[in-house]
Amino acid sequence: MTDWNQLLLEVKDGLTFAQRLPPSITYSVKNDGVPIAGSEKTVYRRLNVLESIGLANFRDGRFQINRAVHQPHFLFQKLLPSLVALKNARRFGKLYNSSDVSLSRRILDEKFLITLDYAAWELTRYQTPSDLYLYVDDIETTVKLLKKNNFSEGKKGHVILLPKIGDFSNKIERVYLDCIAKGGRNTMDAIAIEILHGDKLSAKGQFSIEYVLKVQEDLPKEQDDN
Secondary structure, X not given: OOOHHHHHHHHHHHHHHHHOOOOOOOEEXXXXXXXXXXXXXXXXXXXXXXXXXXXXXXXXXXXXXXXHHHOOHHHHHHHHHHHHHHHOXXXXXXXXXXXXXXXXXXXXXXXXXXXXHHXXXXXXXXXXXXXXXXXXXXXXXHXXXXXXXXXXXXXOOOEEEEEOOOOOOOHHHHHHHHHHHHOOHHHHHHHHHHHHXXXXXXXXXXXXXXXXXXXXXXXXXXXXXX
Protein backbone atom coordinates (compact mmCIF):
# COMPACT_ATOMS: atom_id res chain seq x y z
CA MET A 1 0.00 0.00 0.00
CA THR A 2 1.34 3.42 -0.95
CA ASP A 3 2.21 5.82 1.88
CA TRP A 4 0.68 8.98 0.41
CA ASN A 5 2.05 11.18 3.22
CA GLN A 6 5.60 9.99 2.49
CA LEU A 7 5.12 10.49 -1.24
CA LEU A 8 3.82 14.00 -0.60
CA LEU A 9 6.97 14.80 1.37
CA GLU A 10 9.11 13.48 -1.48
CA VAL A 11 7.42 15.69 -4.10
CA LYS A 12 7.10 18.79 -1.92
CA ASP A 13 10.27 20.49 -3.21
CA GLY A 14 9.28 19.70 -6.79
CA LEU A 15 5.87 21.27 -6.27
CA THR A 16 7.41 24.38 -4.72
CA PHE A 17 9.76 24.67 -7.71
CA ALA A 18 6.93 24.30 -10.24
CA GLN A 19 4.67 26.76 -8.45
CA ARG A 20 7.34 29.46 -8.74
CA LEU A 21 7.48 29.22 -12.52
CA PRO A 22 5.66 31.94 -14.49
CA PRO A 23 2.67 30.88 -16.64
CA SER A 24 3.87 29.27 -19.87
CA ILE A 25 3.28 26.22 -22.08
CA THR A 26 6.94 25.16 -22.21
CA TYR A 27 10.03 26.12 -20.23
CA SER A 28 13.80 26.09 -20.69
CA VAL A 29 15.86 24.28 -18.06
CA LYS A 30 18.63 26.86 -18.40
CA ASN A 31 16.61 30.05 -18.76
CA ASP A 32 13.57 29.31 -16.61
CA GLY A 33 14.52 26.48 -14.28
CA VAL A 34 18.02 27.37 -13.12
CA PRO A 35 17.15 30.88 -11.84
CA ILE A 36 14.61 29.24 -9.51
CA ALA A 37 16.37 26.00 -8.55
CA GLY A 38 19.97 27.28 -8.55
CA SER A 39 21.54 24.68 -10.84
CA GLU A 40 20.69 22.38 -13.74
CA LYS A 41 21.29 19.36 -11.51
CA THR A 42 18.65 20.60 -9.04
CA VAL A 43 16.22 21.41 -11.85
CA TYR A 44 16.44 17.85 -13.17
CA ARG A 45 16.08 16.43 -9.66
CA ARG A 46 12.87 18.44 -9.23
CA LEU A 47 11.61 17.44 -12.67
CA ASN A 48 12.35 13.76 -12.08
CA VAL A 49 10.18 13.63 -8.98
CA LEU A 50 7.38 15.56 -10.70
CA GLU A 51 7.63 13.30 -13.76
CA SER A 52 7.25 10.24 -11.52
CA ILE A 53 3.68 11.32 -10.71
CA GLY A 54 2.82 12.71 -14.12
CA LEU A 55 3.20 16.41 -13.30
CA ALA A 56 6.09 17.12 -15.67
CA ASN A 57 7.76 15.90 -18.82
CA PHE A 58 11.08 17.03 -20.20
CA ARG A 59 13.38 16.51 -23.16
CA ASP A 60 16.39 18.21 -24.73
CA GLY A 61 16.58 20.99 -22.17
CA ARG A 62 12.87 21.86 -22.39
CA PHE A 63 10.06 20.88 -20.03
CA GLN A 64 6.31 21.16 -19.50
CA ILE A 65 4.35 21.28 -16.25
CA ASN A 66 0.83 19.95 -15.56
CA ARG A 67 -1.38 22.81 -14.35
CA ALA A 68 -2.42 20.66 -11.41
CA VAL A 69 0.79 21.77 -9.67
CA HIS A 70 -0.92 25.09 -8.97
CA GLN A 71 -3.59 23.52 -6.79
CA PRO A 72 -3.31 24.34 -3.07
CA HIS A 73 -0.99 22.15 -1.02
CA PHE A 74 -3.79 20.74 1.16
CA LEU A 75 -5.40 19.17 -1.92
CA PHE A 76 -2.33 17.21 -3.00
CA GLN A 77 -2.71 14.33 -0.57
CA LYS A 78 -6.11 13.70 -2.17
CA LEU A 79 -4.74 14.25 -5.68
CA LEU A 80 -1.78 11.89 -5.44
CA PRO A 81 -3.70 8.62 -6.03
CA SER A 82 -5.27 10.15 -9.14
CA LEU A 83 -1.91 11.39 -10.40
CA VAL A 84 -0.19 8.05 -9.84
CA ALA A 85 -3.06 6.12 -11.46
CA LEU A 86 -2.97 8.35 -14.54
CA LYS A 87 0.80 8.05 -14.73
CA ASN A 88 0.35 4.26 -14.98
CA ALA A 89 -2.50 4.38 -17.50
CA ARG A 90 -2.47 1.97 -20.45
CA ARG A 91 -4.30 2.77 -23.71
CA PHE A 92 -5.98 0.30 -26.04
CA GLY A 93 -7.83 0.39 -29.32
CA LYS A 94 -9.26 -1.90 -31.97
CA LEU A 95 -10.61 0.26 -34.78
CA TYR A 96 -9.19 3.36 -33.10
CA ASN A 97 -12.42 5.33 -33.31
CA SER A 98 -15.39 5.99 -31.03
CA SER A 99 -16.86 2.52 -31.62
CA ASP A 100 -14.08 1.06 -29.47
CA VAL A 101 -15.70 2.57 -26.39
CA SER A 102 -19.04 0.76 -26.73
CA LEU A 103 -17.32 -2.45 -27.84
CA SER A 104 -14.97 -2.51 -24.84
CA ARG A 105 -17.84 -1.93 -22.42
CA ARG A 106 -19.63 -4.98 -23.80
CA ILE A 107 -16.49 -7.09 -23.63
CA LEU A 108 -15.69 -6.13 -20.05
CA ASP A 109 -19.27 -6.70 -18.89
CA GLU A 110 -19.41 -3.61 -16.65
CA LYS A 111 -16.72 -4.97 -14.29
CA PHE A 112 -15.04 -1.61 -13.89
CA LEU A 113 -15.39 1.91 -12.48
CA ILE A 114 -15.68 4.72 -15.04
CA THR A 115 -13.94 8.05 -14.46
CA LEU A 116 -12.95 11.24 -16.31
CA ASP A 117 -14.72 11.97 -19.65
CA TYR A 118 -17.68 9.60 -19.47
CA ALA A 119 -18.20 9.87 -15.72
CA ALA A 120 -18.01 13.66 -15.89
CA TRP A 121 -20.55 13.64 -18.72
CA GLU A 122 -22.95 11.56 -16.65
CA LEU A 123 -22.59 14.04 -13.78
CA THR A 124 -22.75 17.30 -15.71
CA ARG A 125 -23.75 16.87 -19.38
CA TYR A 126 -21.13 19.55 -19.97
CA GLN A 127 -18.56 18.19 -22.47
CA THR A 128 -19.09 15.40 -24.95
CA PRO A 129 -16.88 12.49 -23.80
CA SER A 130 -13.91 11.38 -25.88
CA ASP A 131 -11.95 8.63 -24.10
CA LEU A 132 -13.19 5.87 -21.80
CA TYR A 133 -11.12 5.75 -18.60
CA LEU A 134 -11.68 2.64 -16.47
CA TYR A 135 -10.42 1.68 -13.02
CA VAL A 136 -9.97 -2.08 -12.94
CA ASP A 137 -9.01 -4.44 -10.12
CA ASP A 138 -6.52 -6.45 -12.18
CA ILE A 139 -5.03 -4.65 -15.17
CA GLU A 140 -3.18 -7.67 -16.59
CA THR A 141 -6.34 -9.81 -16.60
CA THR A 142 -8.25 -6.99 -18.30
CA VAL A 143 -5.45 -6.51 -20.84
CA LYS A 144 -5.61 -10.21 -21.76
CA LEU A 145 -9.37 -9.98 -22.24
CA LEU A 146 -9.07 -6.93 -24.50
CA LYS A 147 -6.27 -8.50 -26.54
CA LYS A 148 -8.29 -11.70 -26.87
CA ASN A 149 -10.89 -9.51 -28.58
CA ASN A 150 -8.34 -7.99 -30.95
CA PHE A 151 -7.63 -4.79 -29.07
CA SER A 152 -4.02 -3.64 -29.19
CA GLU A 153 -2.06 -1.32 -26.94
CA GLY A 154 -1.20 2.05 -28.44
CA LYS A 155 -0.88 5.74 -27.66
CA LYS A 156 -3.98 6.69 -29.69
CA GLY A 157 -6.36 4.19 -28.09
CA HIS A 158 -9.68 5.47 -26.74
CA VAL A 159 -9.93 2.85 -23.96
CA ILE A 160 -7.66 3.57 -21.01
CA LEU A 161 -7.09 1.23 -18.07
CA LEU A 162 -6.12 2.64 -14.68
CA PRO A 163 -4.89 0.79 -11.58
CA LYS A 164 -7.49 0.91 -8.82
CA ILE A 165 -5.56 2.75 -6.10
CA GLY A 166 -6.64 5.25 -3.49
CA ASP A 167 -10.06 6.02 -2.04
CA PHE A 168 -13.28 5.37 -3.98
CA SER A 169 -15.76 5.78 -1.13
CA ASN A 170 -16.94 9.10 -2.60
CA LYS A 171 -17.18 8.38 -6.33
CA ILE A 172 -18.17 11.92 -7.30
CA GLU A 173 -15.18 13.34 -5.47
CA ARG A 174 -12.83 10.79 -7.07
CA VAL A 175 -14.02 11.75 -10.56
CA TYR A 176 -13.55 15.41 -9.59
CA LEU A 177 -10.00 14.79 -8.38
CA ASP A 178 -9.19 12.72 -11.47
CA CYS A 179 -10.34 15.62 -13.65
CA ILE A 180 -8.07 18.05 -11.81
CA ALA A 181 -5.15 15.63 -12.00
CA LYS A 182 -5.64 15.04 -15.74
CA GLY A 183 -5.81 18.74 -16.55
CA GLY A 184 -6.50 20.07 -20.03
CA ARG A 185 -10.17 19.85 -21.03
CA ASN A 186 -10.87 17.83 -17.88
CA THR A 187 -10.18 20.94 -15.78
CA MET A 188 -13.42 22.35 -17.16
CA ASP A 189 -15.20 19.12 -16.21
CA ALA A 190 -13.90 19.51 -12.65
CA ILE A 191 -15.32 23.02 -12.48
CA ALA A 192 -18.68 21.80 -13.79
CA ILE A 193 -18.75 19.02 -11.18
CA GLU A 194 -17.97 21.51 -8.42
CA ILE A 195 -20.75 23.86 -9.57
CA LEU A 196 -23.34 21.08 -9.75
CA HIS A 197 -22.18 18.74 -6.97
CA GLY A 198 -20.13 20.94 -4.67
CA ASP A 199 -22.02 19.66 -1.63
CA LYS A 200 -20.59 16.19 -2.30
CA LEU A 201 -16.96 17.37 -2.18
CA SER A 202 -14.91 17.40 1.03
CA ALA A 203 -12.13 19.49 -0.55
CA LYS A 204 -12.15 21.83 -3.51
CA GLY A 205 -9.53 23.01 -5.95
CA GLN A 206 -8.69 26.49 -7.16
CA PHE A 207 -9.43 27.59 -10.72
CA SER A 208 -9.07 30.81 -12.69
CA ILE A 209 -12.13 33.04 -12.63
CA GLU A 210 -12.14 33.04 -16.45
CA TYR A 211 -12.57 29.25 -16.52
CA VAL A 212 -15.27 29.31 -13.87
CA LEU A 213 -17.26 31.99 -15.68
CA LYS A 214 -16.98 30.12 -18.98
CA VAL A 215 -18.25 26.88 -17.47
CA GLN A 216 -21.10 28.69 -15.72
CA GLU A 217 -22.09 30.26 -19.04
CA ASP A 218 -21.85 27.04 -21.04
CA LEU A 219 -23.53 24.61 -18.61
CA PRO A 220 -26.89 23.29 -19.86
CA LYS A 221 -29.59 25.48 -18.32
CA GLU A 222 -31.66 22.56 -16.99
CA GLN A 223 -28.56 21.44 -15.05
CA ASP A 224 -27.57 24.90 -13.89
CA ASP A 225 -31.04 25.69 -12.56
CA ASN A 226 -31.26 22.57 -10.38
